[in-house]
Amino acid sequence: MNQLLSAVINGVATGVPLFLVASGFTLIYGVMGVLNFAHGAFFMFGAYCFAVMLAGQALSLPLFLLYALGAAAVIAVLGVLSERLVFARLYNSGHMINLLAAYALMLMLIGLSILIFGTTTYHVPRPSPFRGAVHIGTVPVPAYNLFVIAAGLVVAAGLWFLLNKSGLGMKIRAVAHDRTTARALGVRAPLVGMGVFALGCALAGLAGALDSPMISVAQGMDATFAIQFFVVVIIGGLGSTWGALFASLLVGLMESLLVYYAPAWSQYGMYILVVFVLLLRPQGLFVRGPAITHS
Amino acid sequence: MSDHVLALTGVNAWYGHAQALFGLDLTVDAGQIVALMGRNGAGKTTCLRSVMGIEARRSGSVQLAGQPIEGLGVEAIARRGVGWVPDDRRIFPTLTVRENLQLVRGIAKRQGRQPMSVAELVEVLPIMERLIDRKGHALSGGEQQAVTIARALVGRPQILLLDEPTEGLAPVIVQGLAQSIAALPERHGVSILLAEQNLSFVRDVAERVYVLDIGRLVFAGDTAEFMESPELQERYLAVARSSGTNHG
Amino acid sequence: MALVLGLASCGGQDDNSGESGNPITIGVLGPISGAFADAGLNYRQGAQIAADQINARGGVLGRQLKVEAKDTAAGPQEASQAVRDFVSSGTNFLIGELSSANCLADAPLVDQLDAVFITGICSVEELTGQAGQAAPYSRTFRAGATSSANIVAMADAIGRRFPQVTTYDSFAFDYVTGHLQWDQYVQAYADNGKPITVGKDLWVPMDQQNYGSQISVLATASTEGEHKGLYIGTYGAGTASFLQQAEPYDFLKNYEVVVTPGGYYPVARDLNGSAPLVWNGYEYNWAAYDTPENDAFVADFEALAGKKPITWSYVSYVAVLAYAAAIEKAGSDSPADVAAALAGIAFASPQGEYLIDAVTHNGSANIVLMETEGDPNDPERVRMLETIVIPYTDTVTFNF
The missing domain is CATH 3.40.50.2300 (Response regulator)
Incomplete structure (x- = not known):
């Protein structure tokens, strides 16, 4: 029972940064039709920026959050630059060209990160209130994991509110459904697209910042999530934020539980899920009907 | 004479390398309802999309209330007061009808135009009253048509581009629609360019008729004149005898 | 050609x-x-x-x-x-x-x-x-x-320094060399007549860095005073992630000795003064x-x-x-x-x-055994407590 609780909390804590990255990715795809292959690189950049800002100090919680949002803002700007310089010219060029452009962007960002941040590993300490473990019964749980879960829920709620209850959210949904008609109603789709790109990248950057105390901030970090968040959007359905949340938690939990109960399978759990979803419901668990059409 | 809400002069349009419109001249005066007729593939939809700025390649001049709009982007043209009601309706499935309208309201307000209230819309299209909180994907064909028109109207555009609004609708609904459409210029000051194949509908609402045949203008005149010539109707609207239905 | x-x-x-x-x-x-x-x-x-x-x-x-x-x-x-x-x-x-x-x-x-x-x-x-x-x-x-020279030298020296440690937990990269080195480490103790028992052995993929689940298992597997050793078979960023994720559980103190084959100094350096005390064996350190x-x-x-x-x-x-x-x-x-x-x-x-040997092409590489921990006051944030050089000639006599 103890181990189960520990596994569940670990799984959810792993799933949250994954959700943040995947939600940004799926939002960008849903609205712009762009598969942002470079998304993992934005995650890495966010972690690097955050690590440099902290310079190895353990901060108080408010400062920690402030810097994390700061890192996210920097990545948002990086995202807008990428969108303007790379993707804006390629919207009508089809998926293959966009994929290649995103891949090229990823390589460029990786090279840039080596130039700017070097090859050493950056160490990001947890914020001071969350350095140790809390005990739930007799089970030790890192306090920071609980914080990340809470932060993830706040972001998820904020995202839901933005998309479903705000004027901007209405425009985003309209452009995601039918870009041409939205434009014909006067919606400035290119601006909405830029905003969505900024938001999506900011989410990835925030995920990098929040995740950084838990993993090494170093070269190769972008690859950490690359496979996982692609798996998440396949399972949850491209374009669905709820799908991203559900699938991220599912993937996190599955891996965590397998490590406890069937360690030999722990690396394959993800792929087994993908096989099932593709066989039974190839559009993803949360997407209605065939994939979203764009015009 | 210079009171044209919409004026097309020498407009050509291409799909890739295929030319779909050849030197089209067309005007709509303020307060007029003008019909654009022709077979499937004659270029009616292309013409409307060209005005809206949706077609990639075109040449020639398009003026809205005397101002050139042919170089502008789609959203800029829409903001200046052109409402587009496409033939495939294009409702946003997960937005409610209210949200569909709210989208346009906000934009119109920022352009300095006072948007129409729900009450005013219901007056034009009574069916709207019971649809207001339904989601886009829960509407029938006729209901979607009404919402699409309402959505294009709510921002009080100068001109409405209606693409085959009666297609697929039951005759009794078409009747009601004709009444609503005919009243629009007088009640709300909006002019209309209507692409249609339904002769009786056109007779009920339009003052002038332009006829297109394979991208070229072959008739421009009063509705009455076109309606009184079965020979013209046969030549430009009838199905081609040898090869069955024309699709283009 | x-x-x-x-x-x-x-x-x-x-x-x-x-x-x-x-x-x-x-x-x-x-x-x-x-x-x-x-x-x-x-x-x-x-x-x-x-x-x-x-x-x-x-x-x-x-x-x-x-x-x-x-x-x-x-x-x-x-x-x-x-x-x-x-x-x-x-x-x-x-x-x-x-x-x-x-x-x-x-x-x-x-x-x-x-x-x-x-x-x-x-x-x-x-x-x-x-x-x-x-x-x-x-x-x-x-x-x-060679891998075996490194591992065997380590096992010999650690075994002599910590004779009471007869059980090991291990956390290592799941690949050929990772398994090979762990097997060599265990075998070396057996060959020396002082076999060790394996407690928990956990394997992680090389290309991902989320070890939360494995660390929870380790954290609850040991208690202080058990005379256990921990073998860390990861390196570079993997070891850094492991230590970072282990920090809140504070369970490394339950082990009498923590060893890792390969480099630890750069990892300790990057941990900015908070690196735990670890023994490692590799070919060099600057104070050797x-x-x-x-x-x-x-x-x-x-x-x-x-x-x-x-x-x-x-x-x-x-x-x-x-x-x-x-x-x-x-x-x-x-x-x-x-x-x-x-x-x-x-x-x-x-x-x-x-x-460099004319027949085998092997170089006369010494094995340097190091005891290292983080030190916030050091310019490189690392303090080397002890350095033991095992000359090549000694490593050659071990059985491979």
């Missing part, structure tokens, strides 16, 4: 064969991008220091040495391509590589293409001759330790040798890189020294002559005289 090679070398810019006056290029293979980019950087820097020192003394055969690097992070295919690219541009003297898979791809290719390869870090036994047997590849040499050669190496490296050299820097440095000595001895820069000269060469190095 010879025709192709002939054409290829005719087209080369930095042609190593031919007139004196042209520089001799050393090609560095290693990860420049990806999770182990720090290794590639240290290889380049170590090689550069050697080249600079040698050039300052007049170069080799009156010619300057140049260092060029290629990225082989993507794996054996990229490594093979890098070898071909180097050779076709006239660079026939190669060093480096981190992954044994890459080395095993490079070695036969180097034989085929008339080049030479010295590796320091690839620890797989099959690259050179073992137990006195002849080297399987005529053009591949090892200026570093009190010789003028080592002092010069450390000083020059610090001037170039802004930090102290580590094993990755050292083995590259030694490899370039080996090439310089061999080219001088051969009196020529033809790869065949240089390879012949490398077999059995002796030259001066920071650890004293360095030898």
Whole structure:
């Protein structure tokens, strides 16, 4: 029972940064039709920026959050630059060209990160209130994991509110459904697209910042999530934020539980899920009907 | 004479390398309802999309209330007061009808135009009253048509581009629609360019008729004149005898 | 094949064969991008220091040495391509590589293409001759330790220092070398007559860094005072992630000894003063040798890189020294002559005289055992508590 609780909390804590990255990715795809292959690189950049800002100090919680949002803002700007310089010219060029452009962007960002941040590993300490473990019964749980879960829920709620209850959210949904008609109603789709790109990248950057105390901030970090968040959007359905949340938690939990109960399978759990979803419901668990059409 | 809400002069349009419109001249005066007729593939939809700025390649001049709009982007043209009601309706499935309208309201307000209230819309299209909180994907064909028109109207555009609004609708609904459409210029000051194949509908609402045949203008005149010539109707609207239905 | 090679070398810019006056290029293979980019950087820097020192003394055969690097992070295919690219541009003297898979791809290719390869870090036994047997590849040499020499030396020394520790938990990368090294470690204790029992052994994939689940298992598997040891079979960023994720549980204190084969100093350095106390065994640390050669190496490296050299820097440095000595001895820069000269060469190095065995092609690499922990007050944030040098001659006597 103890181990189960520990596994569940670990799984959810792993799933949250994954959700943040995947939600940004799926939002960008849903609205712009762009598969942002470079998304993992934005995650890495966010972690690097955050690590440099902290310079190895353990901060108080408010400062920690402030810097994390700061890192996210920097990545948002990086995202807008990428969108303007790379993707804006390629919207009508089809998926293959966009994929290649995103891949090229990823390589460029990786090279840039080596130039700017070097090859050493950056160490990001947890914020001071969350350095140790809390005990739930007799089970030790890192306090920071609980914080990340809470932060993830706040972001998820904020995202839901933005998309479903705000004027901007209405425009985003309209452009995601039918870009041409939205434009014909006067919606400035290119601006909405830029905003969505900024938001999506900011989410990835925030995920990098929040995740950084838990993993090494170093070269190769972008690859950490690359496979996982692609798996998440396949399972949850491209374009669905709820799908991203559900699938991220599912993937996190599955891996965590397998490590406890069937360690030999722990690396394959993800792929087994993908096989099932593709066989039974190839559009993803949360997407209605065939994939979203764009015009 | 210079009171044209919409004026097309020498407009050509291409799909890739295929030319779909050849030197089209067309005007709509303020307060007029003008019909654009022709077979499937004659270029009616292309013409409307060209005005809206949706077609990639075109040449020639398009003026809205005397101002050139042919170089502008789609959203800029829409903001200046052109409402587009496409033939495939294009409702946003997960937005409610209210949200569909709210989208346009906000934009119109920022352009300095006072948007129409729900009450005013219901007056034009009574069916709207019971649809207001339904989601886009829960509407029938006729209901979607009404919402699409309402959505294009709510921002009080100068001109409405209606693409085959009666297609697929039951005759009794078409009747009601004709009444609503005919009243629009007088009640709300909006002019209309209507692409249609339904002769009786056109007779009920339009003052002038332009006829297109394979991208070229072959008739421009009063509705009455076109309606009184079965020979013209046969030549430009009838199905081609040898090869069955024309699709283009 | 010879025709192709002939054409290829005719087209080369930095042609190593031919007139004196042209520089001799050393090609560095290693990860420049990806999770182990720090290794590639240290290889380049170590090689550069050697080249600079040698050039300052007049170069080799009156010619300057140049260092060029290629990225082989993507794996054996990229490594093979890098070898071909180097050779076709006239660079026939190669060093480096981190992954044994890459080395095993490079070695036969180097034989085929008339080049030479010295590796320091690839620890797989099959690259050179073992137990006195002849080297399987005529053009591949090892200026570093084999995996088993490293592990066995560690097991012996740790076993003697901590005789009460008879149970080990292990946390290691799930790949061939990872399993091999753990098996060797356990076997070494058995061979010494003091077998250890395995408590929990946890394996993690190399390409992901989320170890939360495994760490929870470990954290609850041990309590203080049990005389247990922990074997950490990860390295680089993997070890850093492990330690970072383990920190909140504070369970490392439950182990009487924590050991890791391979480098720990760079990880400790990056942990900015909070690195826990760990024993590790590798080929070098900067405080291991009190010789003028080592002092010069450390000083020059610090001037170039802004930090102290580590094993990755050292083995590259030694490899370039080996090439310089061999080219001088051969009196020529033809790869065949240089390879012949490398077999059995002796030259001066920071650890004293360095030898490369003529038959097996193994270098006389010492094993340096280090006890290290983080220190926020140290300029490099690391304090080395103890350093034990196990000379090569002692490591050779172990059974493989």
